Amino acid sequence: MSAISREEVAHLARLSRLAVTEEELDTFAGQLDVILQAVARVGEVAAADIPPTSHSVPLTNVLRDDVVVPGLTRAEALSGAPDSEEDRFRVPRILDEDEPPSPRGEGPAEGNA
Amino acid sequence: MSTTVLPSYDDVVERYAPVIGLETHVELGTKTKMFCGCPTDFGGEPNTRVCPVCLGLPGSLPVANKAAIEATIRIGLALNCSIAPWSRFARKNYFYPDMPKNYQISQYDEPLCVDGWLDVEIVGEDGQPELFRVGIERVHLEEDTGKTLHVGGATGRIHGATESLVDYNRAGIPLVEIVTKPIPGTGAKAPIVARAYVTELRDVVRSLGVSDVRMEEGSLRCDVNTSLSPAGSAEWGTRTETKNVNSLRSVERAVRSEMLRQAAVLDTGGRIVQETRHFHEDTGDTTSGRSKETATDYRYFPEPDLVPLAPDPAWVADLKAALPELPRLHRRRLQQDWGLNDHDMQSVLNAGAVELIEQTVAAGTTPAGARKWWLGELSRRANEAGVELSAVGATPAQVAELQKLVDAGKLNDKLARTVLEGVVAGEGSPSEIMAARGLEVVSDTGALTTAVDEAITANPDIAAKVRDGKVAAAGALVGAVMKSTRGADAKTVRSLILSRLGVEG
Numbered sequence: 001m002s003a004i005s006r007e008e009v010a011h012l013a014r015l016s017r018l019a020v021t022e023e024e025l026d027t028f029a030g031q032l033d034v035i036l037q038a039v040a041r042v043g044e045v046a047a048a049d050i051p052p053t054s055h056s057v058p059l060t061n062v063l064r065d066d067v068v069v070p071g072l073t074r075a076e077a078l079s080g081a082p083d084s085e086e087d088r089f090r091v092p093r094i095l096d097e098d099e100p101p102s103p104r105g106e107g108p109a110e111g112n113a
Numbered sequence: 114m115s116t117t118v119l120p121s122y123d124d125v126v127e128r129y130a131p132v133i134g135l136e137t138h139v140e141l142g143t144k145t146k147m148f149c150g151c152p153t154d155f156g157g158e159p160n161t162r163v164c165p166v167c168l169g170l171p172g173s174l175p176v177a178n179k180a181a182i183e184a185t186i187r188i189g190l191a192l193n194c195s196i197a198p199w200s201r202f203a204r205k206n207y208f209y210p211d212m213p214k215n216y217q218i219s220q221y222d223e224p225l226c227v228d229g230w231l232d233v234e235i236v237g238e239d240g241q242p243e244l245f246r247v248g249i250e251r252v253h254l255e256e257d258t259g260k261t262l263h264v265g266g267a268t269g270r271i272h273g274a275t276e277s278l279v280d281y282n283r284a285g286i287p288l289v290e291i292v293t294k295p296i297p298g299t300g301a302k303a304p305i306v307a308r309a310y311v312t313e314l315r316d317v318v319r320s321l322g323v324s325d326v327r328m329e330e331g332s333l334r335c336d337v338n339t340s341l342s343p344a345g346s347a348e349w350g351t352r353t354e355t356k357n358v359n360s361l362r363s364v365e366r367a368v369r370s371e372m373l374r375q376a377a378v379l380d381t382g383g384r385i386v387q388e389t390r391h392f393h394e395d396t397g398d399t400t401s402g403r404s405k406e407t408a409t410d411y412r413y414f415p416e417p418d419l420v421p422l423a424p425d426p427a428w429v430a431d432l433k434a435a436l437p438e439l440p441r442l443h444r445r446r447l448q449q450d451w452g453l454n455d456h457d458m459q460s461v462l463n464a465g466a467v468e469l470i471e472q473t474v475a476a477g478t479t480p481a482g483a484r485k486w487w488l489g490e491l492s493r494r495a496n497e498a499g500v501e502l503s504a505v506g507a508t509p510a511q512v513a514e515l516q517k518l519v520d521a522g523k524l525n526d527k528l529a530r531t532v533l534e535g536v537v538a539g540e541g542s543p544s545e546i547m548a549a550r551g552l553e554v555v556s557d558t559g560a561l562t563t564a565v566d567e568a569i570t571a572n573p574d575i576a577a578k579v580r581d582g583k584v585a586a587a588g589a590l591v592g593a594v595m596k597s598t599r600g601a602d603a604k605t606v607r608s609l610i611l612s613r614l615g616v617e618g
Contacts, residue, residue, distance in 0.1 A: 015410060017208055054201065054415035060423040066143050066180035069150025071164030077281075078160060080170070085264070087159040088278035091210045093263060 003036035004029060118377070122369065125341075125376040126301040132349050133296045133303050133368055134338035137314055139289045140257060140331070141184050142324045146285035147256045148175030148218065148419075153287075155330070159280035167285035169214030174418050177202075181254060181287040182225070183432065184323035186424060188289055189226025189252045190433045191317050199423050200225045202254075202416040210279050211258040219290075221413040224253035225422065231317070233309045234441060235302060242455055245302075247310050248294030259284035289324075295338075295349070303339075303372065308365040311335055315361075316440035328360050335364055337392075339371040341379060350375070351385040355399050357392045367392045371399055447471060451480035464492050465502050469509055476513035482520070486512045490533055506537040515543040528552045528602055535599075551601040561594075561601055565609050568593040579614050587611060 009029045013020040020028065046052075071077075074087060083090040146153055149166035165173035186196055203221035229249035237243035259281040263274035291314065299306045315326045315333055326333040340352035353375070355367045370392075375385050389402035438446070444467060448458040451470070461467055466487040473483035487502065491512070495505040515533060518524045524532060524547065535546035547553050551561030568590045569576045578586040587610050594606045 011410070015206070015208070015412065054417065055420055057420075059420040061425075062176060062420045063179035063182060064150070064176045066145050066178055067150060068145050068152045069164070071149070071151045071162065072168070074158065074160050077163045077168060085276075085278055086262075088262065088280050089160070089210070089213075091277050091279060093265070093274050093277050094209060 002029070002033045003040060004032045119373045120376050120380060122301070122373065125372055128344055129341040129372070129376055129379070130297070130344050130346070131299065131303040131368070131372050132340045132342070132352070133299065133307050134352070135293045135296075135307060135310060135364075136336040136338070136354075137291045137311060138334045139188070139291065139318055139324050139326060140333070141181050141287040141289060142322075142332075143178055143180045143184065143287055145178060147178050147181055147254070147287040148285055149173075151285065157282050160282065162282040163284070167213075168281060169212070175218065175416075177419060177422070178287060182422065182424075184287075184321070185225050185252060185254045185289050186429060187321050187323060187432050187436065188291070188318060189229065190429070191321060191436055191439065192226070192229040192231050192249045192252060192291070192314075194226035194229030194249055194252055196226055196424055196429045197223065197422075198426070199223065199421060201421045202419045203413045204416050205255075206412040210277055211261050212284060213259070213279075213281060217256060217258065218416055218419070219255035219413075220253035224251040225424075226252035231310065231313060232441060233306060233313045235305050235309045236459060240456060240459075242459075245296075245299065245306050245309070247296055247306075250292045250294045252289060252291050255288050255290060257283050257286040257288045297349070304365040304368040307337060307368045308361050311364050312361055313441065320437050320440050320443070331359075334359070337364060337367045337371070339368055339375065340385070341372060341375045343379075350379075351387050353385065353388055353390050353399075355390045355392050356402065359394065363392060363394060366397045367399065370397050374399065451484070453480075453484075460488060464488055466492070469503060469512075472509035473512045473516075476510045478513040478516040478520070482516035483509075483512060486516065486533070490530055491537075494537060506539065507533065511536050511543055518543055518547060523547065523553050531602075550598045551605070561598065561606065561609060562613075564594045564597050564601070565590075565606065565613055567597065569610070569613060576614060579611070579616060582616070584611065584616060587614075587616075 006025050006029045009025050009032060010020070013025070013028075078084045078087070078089065081089045143153060145151060146162075146167055149164050151162045151164050151167055153162070166175050189196055200220065201223045202218050203223075204216040205219045205221070206216040208215065227250070229252070231247050231249060233245045233247055234242050235245065259279050260283055262278040262280070263276070264278055265275035293310070296303075296306065296310075311333075315328075318324050318326050318333075324332055328334070335358045337355045337358055338352045339355065340350040342348060342350040353371060355371055358364050358367045371390070378385060386401075390399035391402050392399050444458070444462070447467065448455075451458075451474075453461070461470060461484065464487065466484070469487050470480065470483045473487065474480050486507075491505050491507055492502060495502045498505065512533075515524070515529055515536070518532070519526065519529050524543075528547075529543075531550070532543050532546045532552055535541070535550065536543060540546050540549070548560060551559070551564065572590060572593065575586050575589050579590070587607060590610050591603055591607050594610070595601055595603060598606075
């Protein structure tokens with residue numbers, strides 16, 4: 001059984017905003033399947049008493065004090081931007097989204113200023 | 114919507130049972146952002162409070178702010194939550210430029226605080242306080258997003274906009290999200306329970322001193338979930354999530370309007386779609402936002418750049434021991450100290466006068482004296498001006514001073530009101546105003562005598578008539594003094610004038 005379906009690849013491509021052709025969907029589904037099958041082999045040796053690893057180093061509670069540290073100047077901050085206007089990063093408007101996925105819920109329905 | 118005839122509210126709550134739920138975001142008042150040392154103060158020039166971490170530049174690494182973790186644990190403890198012995202941050206991936214990383218660092222299945230409750234008091238139909246226990250599902254920590262501004266397009270309208278301009282000053286400010294469990298069983302009281310919950314939550318967070326929790330400035334924001342099921346049904350209905358609810362009053366209105374809307378849909382055989390709706394302050398209505406059926410898949414996964422949190426139980430115990438008295442219990446104690454019955458205490462609460470009276474009493478006057486001014490004259494003026502009582506123009510210290518002057522017999526009630534008028538107008542402290550206007554009951558002559566002498570000198574004809582026994586003519590002199598002193602006590606002025614002119618009143 002294949003580890004990832006063509007539909008899932010299409011879904012991932014949409015989430016990543018990648019324009020993937022029908023042909024590429026077939027190719028990627030096959031390639032990703034091989035990768036996922038390989039990774040799935042780890043699951044075969046994982047015992048119930050071994051929790052999934054998210055961090056390779058056993059560290060917890062790395063915190064910093066609430067102290068202001070100088071950051072970038074505005075010129076520095078904007079220097080890497082493809083474009084800027086009114087001291088802000090200028091990016092193409094996301095027009096075809098019927099819903100802004102932002103947690104703020106700002107976007108097409110509101111948030112104009 | 115406009116073609117649908119809404120049923121009456123009473124009718125709706127007779128036939129349907131609402132279930133509500135609230136998700137509240139609180140912006141913490143830490144000095145720095147959640148994962149970097151950029152300052153958080155409000156109102157900087159765009160993109161001046163940013164660094165490689167909050168701009169998501171390659172190679173930068175976030176480190177969690179200890180003060181934010183502590184504040185979140187304290188909120189959790191105040192809401193009777195368990196503090197997770199092990200907790201992780203997660204990436205919430207989405208495609209929108211308000212976060213430069215293309216994801217928000219949040220918490221997913223391992224929040225810091227879980228399973229608590231908050232007792233919320235409302236006024237029952239019999240006028241007695243009624244307690245609702247609102248279950249708290251979770252309290253977790255995440256980061257706020259940047260601000261987007263949409264520009265361009267021929268019409269200049271939002272839907273014609275072609276570009277977004279982004280300011281990342283706000284991106285990365287710590288946000289605490291507090292999620293309730295579903296709240297069934299509130300019936301017709303659902304809207305006021307929702308409002309009472311957010312009010313109480315705000316007061317709790319404020320008492321902890323971890324946020325200024327101002328809804329109008331967006332440091333406290335609320336999403337309201339509402340569903341209806343037929344009365345007596347064991348199953349809950351499909352819920353909607355209303356966003357953009359930006360005041361306590363709107364919380365109440367949003368629940369109510371959503372109950373009415375859903376009932377109208379259900380009455381005509383329709384089905385409620387699980388969706389996000391937007392609340393409109395001006396109309397009190399909600400309109401459809403995005404449908405959850407096509408909702409984004411956030412692809413949560415543990416944040417690899419941050420190590421897990423494992424709060425030391427001893428630290429948590431210390432934080433718990435140091436929690437301040439909770440607002441509801443604090444109010445209960447004040448009510449006893451002030452000797453008020455439930456009804457009178459409710460009036461104080463409704464007027465938003467609890468803290469003001471508390472501070473006035475602390476400034477050295479009696480609870481009764483403090484309450485009289487704040488609930489009487491000052492509430493009246495606040496209502497007239499359409500402002501909050503705290504913004505009426507008098508401070509607790511001034512009110513306490515005023516009442517002390519009354520208690521000392523220097524002002525009677527009527528004169529005190531005149532003095533208060535001066536305080537509100539910004540003329541100074543009660544003592545200063547009393548002296549300047551010559552309002553003291555037992556006149557110290559001084560300023561008032563000078564004003565009287567000036568009036569006599571300026572009106573020799575009238576003064577002569579009064580000396581000749583035409584006492585009634587003194588009225589014009591009284592008027593002149595009242596005018597020059599901007600409202601001295603007429604009786605005092607009159608007797609002063611008569612005695613200066615050698616006539617017995």
